[in-house]
Amino acid sequence: MNPQATPENQSSADLETIQFNLTQAQAVTGVRSKIDKGFTKGVPIAKPTEQEGPKVNSEINKFFSLMYSQHPSLSNIKVDYITPEDESETGGYFELVEVGGDVPVPTVFVMPEQTDHMRDLMRNRQSSAKMVAHMLGIPFEKMTPRLLGLFIMAHELGHATDYIRNYELNSDYKGIKAVEEWDMHYAVNLLSLPVSGLDPAELRQEMKNFGNLDEFLNKFPDTKKEIDLEKVKTLDDLLHEQEIAYRSMPYENYADNFAVNFLKRNAQELEILELLDERRKMAA
Numbered sequence: 001m002n003p004q005a006t007p008e009n010q011s012s013a014d015l016e017t018i019q020f021n022l023t024q025a026q027a028v029t030g031v032r033s034k035i036d037k038g039f040t041k042g043v044p045i046a047k048p049t050e051q052e053g054p055k056v057n058s059e060i061n062k063f064f065s066l067m068y069s070q071h072p073s074l075s076n077i078k079v080d081y082i083t084p085e086d087e088s089e090t091g092g093y094f095e096l097v098e099v100g101g102d103v104p105v106p107t108v109f110v111m112p113e114q115t116d117h118m119r120d121l122m123r124n125r126q127s128s129a130k131m132v133a134h135m136l137g138i139p140f141e142k143m144t145p146r147l148l149g150l151f152i153m154a155h156e157l158g159h160a161t162d163y164i165r166n167y168e169l170n171s172d173y174k175g176i177k178a179v180e181e182w183d184m185h186y187a188v189n190l191l192s193l194p195v196s197g198l199d200p201a202e203l204r205q206e207m208k209n210f211g212n213l214d215e216f217l218n219k220f221p222d223t224k225k226e227i228d229l230e231k232v233k234t235l236d237d238l239l240h241e242q243e244i245a246y247r248s249m250p251y252e253n254y255a256d257n258f259a260v261n262f263l264k265r266n267a268q269e270l271e272i273l274e275l276l277d278e279r280r281k282m283a284a
Contacts (some may be wrong), residue, residue: 005102006093027076029165035098042262048163051062053264054123057112059270060112060113060271062270063150063153064079066266066269066270067092067154067157067261067262070262070265070266071161073161073164073165073169074157074161074164075087075161076105076106076107076164077105077106077107077157077160077164078097078105078107078108078211079107079108079110080104080107080108080109080110081109081110081111081112082109082110083111083114083215084111084114084116084120086109087109087111088205089125089201089204089205090121090152090201091110091111091114091117091118091121091148091149091152092108092109092110092111092152092153092155093108093109093156094106094107094108094109094155094156094160094163095108095109096163097177098249102180103175103176103178103179103242105175106160106163106164108153108156108159108160109156110156111149111152112149113201113277114149115145115146115149115268116145117145118145118146118148118152119145121148122143122145123150124204124280125200125201125204125239125243127239127240127243127244128200128243128247129143129148130143131244131247132148132151132228135256135260136151136260136263136264136274136275137264137275137278138274138275138278142274142277142278143274144274147263147272147274147275148264148282150263150270150272151259151260151263152190153257154252154258154259154262154263155258155259156255157258157259157262158254158255158256158257158258158262158270159251159254161258162208162251162254162255162258163178163182167179167181177227185251186251189249189250190249192245192249193226193242193245193246193249194223194226194238194241194242195220195223195226195238195242196222196223199209199242199246200243200246203238203242207235207238207239210235212234212235213232213233213234213235213237213238216235216238223238227241254256263275267279
């Protein structure tokens with residue numbers, strides 16, 4: 001069964017809004033369905049070092065080798081490498097990319113060896129990074145750019161797993177129907193956020209156009225109905241509320257749990273000292 005909630009009683013107006021947000025979702029970082037022929041030069045997950053462009057070190061190769069061996073259902077996805085110039089507000093995303101066939105190819109876009117960018121994300125999207133640390137069971141002070149980068153890669157592969165298991169292999173969805181349902185469910189998820197239709201990365205980008213919260217709310221008045229104005233006083237407060245709501249979405253929750261389980265299970269092999277230290281403390 002598909003775990004995502006499908007609104008059976010949406011009004012025609014709601015559905016028109018959903019269709020509008022499907023268009024918006026094409027540009028949202030995190031989860032996408034950009035159907036663009038020939039867009040990706042990605043490689044199969046089983047051969048991560050064959051990608052042209054950024055060099056992939058042995059650690060990244062080991063990461064994907066472990067992922068592939070433990071999750072063989074990911075054998076048909078592709079991995080592509082991007083840079084901070086491609087995506088300034090996030091560290092990766094999942095996308096369905098048409099490369100010539102009838103059905104788009106699930107593709108994860110990640111940033112190997114981008115320590116400075118991950119450090120920037122820890123500062124600029126601190127609420128999100130703190131939630132990641134909490135999920136991993138470590139203090140935020142122990143979160144590192146390397147660990148955040150590994151989490152993001154595992155998280156995006158969690159989206160790929162969700163899509164394959166619950167959409168592509170779902171007997172209710174045939175061919176392109178799986179893509180359409182994935183898009184629809186994601187758009188419905190986005191509509192539930194305090195700032196409807198925007199994920200946190202896109203919201204942060206939008207906030208750069210405003211000097212304060214009042215200016216923002218003048219352009220997005222419906223947001224006032226979704227937030228506690230006694231609690232949300234600044235743009236940073238609003239971004240924090242958006243981050244919390246976003247990570248509670250079924251899509252993000254699935255990918256987060258997948259990432260946490262993978263990293264904890266493979267902490268020894270990947271030499272994730274932050275997780276190993278916490279494990280030793282708990283065992284003492």
